[in-house]
Amino acid sequence: MKLRNYALVTFGYWTFTLTDGALRMLVLLHFNELGYSPVAIAFLFLAYEFMGILTNLLGGWVGARRGLNRTLVAGLGLQIVALGALTFEQPSWQKWFAVTFVMAAQALSGIAKDLTKMSSKSAVKTVAGDSDGALFRLVAILTGSKNALKGVGFFLGAALLSWIGYDNALWSMAGAVAITVVVLLIFLDEDIGKSKKKPPLRSILSKSESINRLSAARFFLFGSRDIWFVVALPVFLADELGWSNQGVGGFLAVWVIGYGIVQSFAPRVLGRGGAQVDEVKAAQHWALILLGVTVLIAVAAGIDVATTAAVVGGLIVFGVVFAMNSSLHSYLILAYADDDDVAIDVGFYYSANAAGRLVGTLLSGMLYLWGGLDLALWGSAAFVALTWLLTLRLPALPENVSVSLASIEGGD
Numbered sequence: 001m002k003l004r005n006y007a008l009v010t011f012g013y014w015t016f017t018l019t020d021g022a023l024r025m026l027v028l029l030h031f032n033e034l035g036y037s038p039v040a041i042a043f044l045f046l047a048y049e050f051m052g053i054l055t056n057l058l059g060g061w062v063g064a065r066r067g068l069n070r071t072l073v074a075g076l077g078l079q080i081v082a083l084g085a086l087t088f089e090q091p092s093w094q095k096w097f098a099v100t101f102v103m104a105a106q107a108l109s110g111i112a113k114d115l116t117k118m119s120s121k122s123a124v125k126t127v128a129g130d131s132d133g134a135l136f137r138l139v140a141i142l143t144g145s146k147n148a149l150k151g152v153g154f155f156l157g158a159a160l161l162s163w164i165g166y167d168n169a170l171w172s173m174a175g176a177v178a179i180t181v182v183v184l185l186i187f188l189d190e191d192i193g194k195s196k197k198k199p200p201l202r203s204i205l206s207k208s209e210s211i212n213r214l215s216a217a218r219f220f221l222f223g224s225r226d227i228w229f230v231v232a233l234p235v236f237l238a239d240e241l242g243w244s245n246q247g248v249g250g251f252l253a254v255w256v257i258g259y260g261i262v263q264s265f266a267p268r269v270l271g272r273g274g275a276q277v278d279e280v281k282a283a284q285h286w287a288l289i290l291l292g293v294t295v296l297i298a299v300a301a302g303i304d305v306a307t308t309a310a311v312v313g314g315l316i317v318f319g320v321v322f323a324m325n326s327s328l329h330s331y332l333i334l335a336y337a338d339d340d341d342v343a344i345d346v347g348f349y350y351s352a353n354a355a356g357r358l359v360g361t362l363l364s365g366m367l368y369l370w371g372g373l374d375l376a377l378w379g380s381a382a383f384v385a386l387t388w389l390l391t392l393r394l395p396a397l398p399e400n401v402s403v404s405l406a407s408i409e410g411g412d
Contacts, residue, residue, distance in 0.1 A: 008188045012072055013120040014149050015180040016079060019173040020113055021153020022160065023083065025252070027102065028234055029158060029245045030166050034091060040099055042231045042365025047103040048110035049361050052354025055114040056347045068119040069188045075115030076181045082108035083174040087167045114354060118347050148264075151256030158249025210336045210395045211345055215352035217287075217390035218329055222353050224294070224383035225322060226360030232368035232376035233315070240373075241308060251312070259319040259326075266327035279335070280394050283328040287388035290321045294384050298377035311373065325387075335397050356383075 024045075031041055085105040089098055160169035234252065237243040243251070262269075270282055297314035301307065337345035360383070367376040 005188065008184060009068075009072065009120050012076060012180055012184050012188075013116060015177060016076055016113070016116045017149045018153045018156065019079060019083070019177055020109070021150035021253075021256070022157030022169070022173060023086075023109065023153075025154045025157030025249050026161055026166060026169055027086075027106070028231075029161055029238075029248070031102075032235065032238060033245075036095065036099075037365075038231050038235050038368045039365040040095065041235070042361055043099055044102050044106060045230060045361045046358060047107035048113070049354055049358035051107045051110035052114040053351045053358065055111045056118055056349075056351035056354055058347075069184070071115045072119035072188075073181055073184055075112045075119065076177055076184070078108050078112035078115070080174050080177050080181070082106070082112060083170045083177070087170050110354075114350060118350055148257045148260030151253040151258075151260060153253075154256060155246075155249050155253035158245045158253075162245060208336065208338075208345070211333065211349060213390055213393050213395075214329065214332055214336060215349045217283075217387050217394070218333075218349060219352045219356035219359075220383045220387040220390065221287075221322075221325060221329065221356065223356035223360035223363075224290075224380045224387065226357050227363050227367065227380045227383060228315075228373065228376045229364070230357075230361045231364040232373050233311075235368060236311070236373045255315065255319050258316065259323045262320050262323035263327040263330075266324055269324070270328075279328060279332060280391075280396060283325065283332060283394065284388070284391045286321065286324045286328060287384070287391045290318070290325055291381065291384045291388050293318050293321050294377065294381040298374065298381055301377055302374045332394070332397075 027044055028041060031044060036044075082105050085108065086102065089101055089105075093101070157169070160172070164172070229252075234248050237248045237251065238245075270279075293314070297310065297318060300310035300314055303310075333346060333349045363379055364376060367379050
């Protein structure tokens with residue numbers, strides 16, 4: 001029964017992730033073609049990220065009281081509404097009104113994304129427990145496959161925009177999500193993740209020192225990616241290097257797919273050689289490596305020699321190292337989380353994740369407008385430096401967590 005629930009939750013998460021990646025690329029490329037500035041495009045995603053902060057906090061609380069199945073289905077239902085709403089946007093509208101309207105629709109999609117993500121990742125702990133490395137394996141599989149599918153979604157969004165147009169692409173994705181909702185309503189158990197006690201609303205703010213520090217590190221980690229990834233990079237590739245929509249979407253798709261594959265294999269990589277691995281120390285070391293990589297990319301991009309090779313090649317390396325950091329963080333939050341309040345702890349952690357993405361999205365448009373991709377990359381390096389400093393302050397894992405990376409080196 002637990003395995004069936006995990007499969008159903010993963011199916012729901014995969015479907016959402018595919019449409020989420022496609023929607024991001026659809027909106028970005030569609031409005032870039034209409035002549036919107038990088039800052040205006042960044043604003044289209046601000047409500048999406050902002051609502052994630054509130055959704056993760058309140059969604060974790062609701063999930064603990066009502067069950068994660070309900071928050072998962074609610075998230076998918078809101079995605080259908082958001083996709084349908086975006087079809088009403090018209091190119092003839094005034095830019096200020098179009099931006100406001102799309103921000104509102106994207107706010108719904110942001111709520112949907114974080115309800116779905118919080119529900120899915122919290123449900124993993126109810127299935128796996130902490131024994132025999134199962135927790136890290138399932139987190140790595142779920143997170144890695146999600147990011148690989150989001151990459152496919154980027155390519156799908158760009159392709160659908162070229163093949164069937166903006167509105168038809170949105171309706172086709174809404175139909176796919178609707179089918180998924182029907183499947184989950186029929187087959188998914190009702191009590192996944194429901195807390196034995198009814199947590200009060202004030203419990204949404206974490207009182208755990210370890211979760212607070214990890215959440216702060218997560219804020220800057222994902223902010224460091226989105227500073228260059230959300231607006232600066234695709235606009236740079238399209239406007240400065242003259243790449244086509246399919247070229248931009250294809251590169252971002254390959255980047256995210258590769259990033260997901262690396263995440264899926266993180267337990268094997270970190271446990272290579274059979275040695276006992278300290279996951280907290282590993283997070284500190286990989287954050288320092290990411291800082292070095294980001295600084296080197298920023299320097300190479302600023303020299304203005306072989307710019308395409310420096311940016312494309314450098315960011316591929318960034319993706320590999322970033323994936324190792326993200327996989328470790330995704331494991332550590334579940335290792336630090338209390339079993340009975342896992343939805344609340346994970347919700348608080350992902351609210352910090354959403355806040356980092358919100359700030360990174362805004363800075364992506366602003367820094368690109370002020371100083372191009374070079375300045376965006378240096379902003380990313382500053383955020384990675386803060387991530388590393390915060391990981392140095394992480395406490396040791398609780399004694400009752402016995403997951404060994406070395407013990408899962410040969411796992412799936």
